[in-house]
Amino acid sequence: MSGRTPLIAGNWKMYKTGPEAVDTAQRLVELLADTADVDIMIAPVFTALDPVSQVVADSRVGLGAQNLYWEKEGAYTGEISADMLVAAGCQYVIIGHSERRQYFGETDETVNKKIRTAIDAGLIPVFCVGETEAEREAGQTFSVLDKQVQIGLGGYFAKDLGTLVIAYEPVWAIGTGKTATREQAQEAHQYIRSLIEQNIDKTLAQSMRILYGGSVKPDNVADLMQMPDIDGALVGGASLDAESFSKIVKFKG
Numbered sequence: 454m455s456g457r458t459p460l461i462a463g464n465w466k467m468y469k470t471g472p473e474a475v476d477t478a479q480r481l482v483e484l485l486a487d488t489a490d491v492d493i494m495i496a497p498v499f500t501a502l503d504p505v506s507q508v509v510a511d512s513r514v515g516l517g518a519q520n521l522y523w524e525k526e527g528a529y530t531g532e533i534s535a536d537m538l539v540a541a542g543c544q545y546v547i548i549g550h551s552e553r554r555q556y557f558g559e560t561d562e563t564v565n566k567k568i569r570t571a572i573d574a575g576l577i578p579v580f581c582v583g584e585t586e587a588e589r590e591a592g593q594t595f596s597v598l599d600k601q602v603q604i605g606l607g608g609y610f611a612k613d614l615g616t617l618v619i620a621y622e623p624v625w626a627i628g629t630g631k632t633a634t635r636e637q638a639q640e641a642h643q644y645i646r647s648l649i650e651q652n653i654d655k656t657l658a659q660s661m662r663i664l665y666g667g668s669v670k671p672d673n674v675a676d677l678m679q680m681p682d683i684d685g686a687l688v689g690g691a692s693l694d695a696e697s698f699s700k701i702v703k704f705k706g
C-alpha cells in the first residue's frame with residue numbers, strides 16, 4: 454500500500470432495484486460510520502444512483518456509476534452522460550470493465566474517450582484492465598496489460614490523471630471464486646505501475662492507486678492488501694451484502 458489511502462469499491466453490476474440498493478446503502482452507512490483511513494465507493498445501477506446518493510450524502514461511502522458515454526447530450530438512446538452522473542451525485546465512474554468489453558463492444562479506444570470525459574466532468578475514473586484465462590496461459594498477460602494501458606491512456610499527461618484509479622481484474626478471476634494469488638496480483642500491479650512510470654510520469658506512478666478485482670472476499674482481502682502495489686479492491690459478488698462488504702472495508706480488523 455505504501456502510503457496510498459486504500460480504496461475499497463463495490464461494483465453492484467446489474468443487481469438490486471432502487472429500493473433494494475437504498476436498503477443496502479443505508480445498512481452500509483451504519484456499519485461503516487466509524488471507519489478511517491480508507492476510501493469507500495459503491496456503484497449501483499443507474500436508476501438507483503439518485504436515491505442512493507441521498508442515503509450516502511455526508512457519510513463515509515462514496516458513489517460511483519458503472520459506465521458513461523462521452524457525448525454531453527443528444528440522440529444516443531440508452532446512454533448516459535458524465536454531467537448526468539454528476540447531477541445524480543456520483544464522484545466516481547467505472548470505465549472499461551471486462552464485462553463491458555466482452556458483451557457490449559467496449560474497446561481500448563472507447564475507454565480512452567470515456568476516461569477523458571470523466572476527468573473533464575470532475576469524476577474519478579476507475580479504469581479496468583486485465584487478461585483472459587487464454588491470454589494468461591499463452592504467456593500474454595504483460596502484453597495485454599501493455600496494450601490496454603497504452604491505448605486506454607494514450608494522449609494523456611500526468612496533470613490529467615491525478616485522480617485516476619486503475620483496477621486490475623484478471624477476467625478468469627471474476628465471479629469464479631478463483632482469486633489470483635497475492636503474488637500473481639502483485640506482479641501485475643507492479644507491472645502496471647511501471648507502465649505508468651515509463652509512459653507517463655514517475656510521481657504519478659507512485660501516487661496512483663491500483664485496485665485488485667476478482668473474487669475478493671472478507672477472508673482473502675487482508676492477505677492481498679499486504680502486497681506493496683495493491684492499494685484496494687474492486688469487489689463484485691461480495692459487495693452486494695452490506696455485512697460482507699463492510700468486513701472487506703475493515704480488512705485491517
Ligand code: 13P
Binds near residue numbers: 626
Ligand atoms: P467478483 O468479486 O464477483 O469476482 O467480481 C469482480 C468484479 O468484476 C468487480 O468489478
